[in-house]
Amino acid sequence: MSERAAPFYCPYCGEEHLEPREAPAAEAGSGGATPRRQEGATWFCRDCVRSFTLKFLGVGAPHTKENSR
Numbered sequence: 001m002s003e004r005a006a007p008f009y010c011p012y013c014g015e016e017h018l019e020p021r022e023a024p025a026a027e028a029g030s031g032g033a034t035p036r037r038q039e040g041a042t043w044f045c046r047d048c049v050r051s052f053t054l055k056f057l058g059v060g061a062p063h064t065k066e067n068s069r
Contacts, residue, residue: 007043007054015047 009016021044044051 010043010045010048010050011052012050013045013048015045017046019044019046021051 006020007018010018021042042051042053
């Protein structure tokens with residue numbers, strides 16, 4: 001799968017009017033945090049006017065102490 005998958009709804013309001021948005025880049029010499037590599041897709045919801053980032057963490061359940069015995 002080479003293309004990013006689009007979310008179906010906003011995690012805050014549940015509406016489906018989403019637009020892809022580029023992550024804001026830190027300006028050089030602004031004294032802010034160091035720029036990070038792209039960690040996920042950024043989306044904008046037109047209904048609740050919020051931006052959010054999605055990141056794929058993996059498939060399956062994490063191991064617990066009980067499962068590692």
